[in-house]
Amino acid sequence: MSPLDDLLDSAGRVPDFSREGMRSGLENLDAAIARASAEQTVARRKAARRWWGGWRGVTVIGATAGIAVAAVVAATVIRPVSSTPPKAAPQAGPAPRVTAKAKPKPAADPGAAVALSSMSYTIDTTTSGTTAATVLDAAATAIGKQAGTAQEPNVDWSKPYFHTVQVATCNGGTTTYNVWQTRTDDGVGQATGGACGGPGAGGMYPITAGFADFYGLGNQPLTQSQVDQLPTDPDKLWPLLEGFDGDSLNSDTASPHSNASTLFQSIWNLITSEPLSPAFSKALLEDAAKIPGVTVEGKYTDSLGRTGTTLHIGIWTMAIDTATGQILSMTQNAIPGVPICGGKVTAHSLCQPGGSSTMVYVSAQPVASVPKEVAAMIAYGQAHEPKVSMAPVPSPRL
Amino acid sequence: MTGDQYSDGELLARLPRQPELMGVLYERHAQAVFRYLARRAGPPAAEDLVSEVFIAALSASSRVIAHDSGSALPWLYGIALNVLRRHLRGTRPAHEAATDPGMDWDAVDARLDAWAERGRLRAALAGLSESDRELLLLVAWEGLTPTEAAAALDITQTVARSRLHRARTRAMKALRSQPGRGHNVVTTLHARRDAS
Numbered sequence: 001m002s003p004l005d006d007l008l009d010s011a012g013r014v015p016d017f018s019r020e021g022m023r024s025g026l027e028n029l030d031a032a033i034a035r036a037s038a039e040q041t042v043a044r045r046k047a048a049r050r051w052w053g054g055w056r057g058v059t060v061i062g063a064t065a066g067i068a069v070a071a072v073v074a075a076t077v078i079r080p081v082s083s084t085p086p087k088a089a090p091q092a093g094p095a096p097r098v099t100a101k102a103k104p105k106p107a108a109d110p111g112a113a114v115a116l117s118s119m120s121y122t123i124d125t126t127t128s129g130t131t132a133a134t135v136l137d138a139a140a141t142a143i144g145k146q147a148g149t150a151q152e153p154n155v156d157w158s159k160p161y162f163h164t165v166q167v168a169t170c171n172g173g174t175t176t177y178n179v180w181q182t183r184t185d186d187g188v189g190q191a192t193g194g195a196c197g198g199p200g201a202g203g204m205y206p207i208t209a210g211f212a213d214f215y216g217l218g219n220q221p222l223t224q225s226q227v228d229q230l231p232t233d234p235d236k237l238w239p240l241l242e243g244f245d246g247d248s249l250n251s252d253t254a255s256p257h258s259n260a261s262t263l264f265q266s267i268w269n270l271i272t273s274e275p276l277s278p279a280f281s282k283a284l285l286e287d288a289a290k291i292p293g294v295t296v297e298g299k300y301t302d303s304l305g306r307t308g309t310t311l312h313i314g315i316w317t318m319a320i321d322t323a324t325g326q327i328l329s330m331t332q333n334a335i336p337g338v339p340i341c342g343g344k345v346t347a348h349s350l351c352q353p354g355g356s357s358t359m360v361y362v363s364a365q366p367v368a369s370v371p372k373e374v375a376a377m378i379a380y381g382q383a384h385e386p387k388v389s390m391a392p393v394p395s396p397r398l
Numbered sequence: 399m400t401g402d403q404y405s406d407g408e409l410l411a412r413l414p415r416q417p418e419l420m421g422v423l424y425e426r427h428a429q430a431v432f433r434y435l436a437r438r439a440g441p442p443a444a445e446d447l448v449s450e451v452f453i454a455a456l457s458a459s460s461r462v463i464a465h466d467s468g469s470a471l472p473w474l475y476g477i478a479l480n481v482l483r484r485h486l487r488g489t490r491p492a493h494e495a496a497t498d499p500g501m502d503w504d505a506v507d508a509r510l511d512a513w514a515e516r517g518r519l520r521a522a523l524a525g526l527s528e529s530d531r532e533l534l535l536l537v538a539w540e541g542l543t544p545t546e547a548a549a550a551l552d553i554t555q556t557v558a559r560s561r562l563h564r565a566r567t568r569a570m571k572a573l574r575s576q577p578g579r580g581h582n583v584v585t586t587l588h589a590r591r592d593a594s
Contacts, residue, residue: 002570003568003570003573003574004522004570004573005538006571007518007519007522007537007573008519008538008539010509011437011506011509011519012437012509012535012538013509014433014436014437014441014444014509015436015441016429016432016434017428017429017432017444017445017448018445020431021432021445021446021448022428022448023468024449025424025428025445025448025449025452026421026424026428026449027449028450028453029420029421029424029449029452029453030421030457032452032456033417033418033421033456035422036417036456036457054524219412219415219416257416257418262415265579284492387465
């Protein structure tokens with residue numbers, strides 16, 4: 001050994017991590033894991049982006065991490081931009097905030113905006129007598145009646161845009177999210193009403209492809225083309241869904257984040273986030289009926305006059321209308337004993353006091369055109385928003 | 399704990415959706431991360447900082463892939479360096495923290511039981527840039543391969559190899575220009591430690 005190596009060897013000798021340090025460190029970590037678990041399911045999914053109304057928290061991680069992880073605390077990129085983008089390419093940098101007069105008109109009639117801001121719902125838990133499988137099968141049958149040809153793609157982009165209207169209720173108030181997106185996952189989100197927090201309230205924000213922009217089922221991320229390859233025969237689809245979780249759906253049923261609940265919630269997310277064909281939605285719902293541990297909670301009624309049945313698994317409560325197959329809502333329930341977001345109230349709707357929050361799905365439909373301001377902002381976002389690079393998504397065995 | 403059967407690479411792939419698997423990485427790598435921190439900031443500080451590294455890793459775990467060697471350690475060391483810098487910024491006078499953001503020399507000195515040795519080590523490493531020194535130490539202290547150390551520092555393998563060569567050459571040259579018969583002193587120190 002060289003003198004240098006000798007010297008480094010001496011200087012590098014340190015004692016072992018103490019047993020006590022090891023134990024108390026694990027306690028600290030466990031608490032952080034519990035907090036992360038409470039947020040992780042939504043945080044990964046595309047729907048989460050909408051939940052925040054189009055303002056985005058982007059964690060930029062290099063593929064090999066290291067110094068790139070200098071952002072020990074996730075870097076949050078919040079970039080409001082003008083809804084009337086300048087004709088000439090503007091320089092990089094914060095763009096002006098959207099003004100109230102620049103807001104696009106919602107697609108719905110003017111009265112609807114009032115109804116949405118006072119959105120409320122009730123769940124009557126006294127009724128029961130049916131099983132979750134029966135409820136889901138009925139909904140699947142209803143949605144299957146809309147099915148067209150057997151050859152239609154699972155993800156139906158026959159119209160250039162997909163428009164969703166969702167209302168988050170939390171902390172005694174609401175935030176309404178309008179999201180318009182294109183086939184390439186570029187889009188615009190608009191949030192109105194600030195009860196669920198977020199600087200996005202009242203503003204429009206571009207959404208660009210590349211931000212965690214893949215579909216997921218269970219623990220398996222899927223690209224749009226992979227979703228298109230999934231079979232619409234529920235019996236052929238089911239083994240794939242089971243496999244996506246890696247472990248058996250029955251392996252961790254006691255966990256609030258069980259594999260079964262993750263798969264169930266991901267099906268809900270996929271159907272409400274993307275323009276899926278009725279045939280594929282039907283297959284997903286029929287397979288959702290096979291997921292163990294889902295219970296019927298009661299009857300759902302909301303202030304839009306819609307009724308449905310609520311199902312419960314893990315931390316999730318979902319409502320669906322069995323007569324139409326339409327998904328009505330999804331609630332993330334606070335976990336007793338787990339402080340939400342470390343007890344800090346942040347802009348993240350899931351961090352609101354009480355912890356529980358509900359997304360009511362008002363409408364989701366392919367549309368042929370979008371308001372002029374929205375089209376302009378999508379173009380602006382495509383031209384100027386940073387594309388966040390992603391590590392390759394591991395391919396499932398389809 | 400479930401997850402023991404997974405490799406580091408599989409754990410990293412699953413972490414974004416299953417944060418509880420960070421517990422498995424902790425069981426596996428807490429000792430190594432502790433030693434990393436203890437070598438640079440001393441064992442008492444390291445005792446407190448280990449869990450911070452894994453908690454920071456939790457919020458940074460989306461879409462991380464393991465190094466080709468399959469180990470999550472290069473990634474964890476990269477995070478540990480950031481945690482260490484933040485810790486040292488908060489505990490030391492600003493001028494020291496500014497000159498040496500990733501190393502607490504007092505803690506290193508405490509392990510070398512002769513004043514001469516302290517001076518020699520500092521002199522050997524003082525001429526290196528912070529990143530070159532970190533590269534050298536990741537290989538010498540943490541036992542990483544040059545390519546793993548490259549991953550921890552987010553530089554290419556080629557750059558890492560050439561910097562490592564440069565760092566060793568400079569450090570040895572600085573050491574040779576120091577007073578004292580290095581090898582003999584170290585041998586003496588080893589003998590003394592073994593005897594005590």
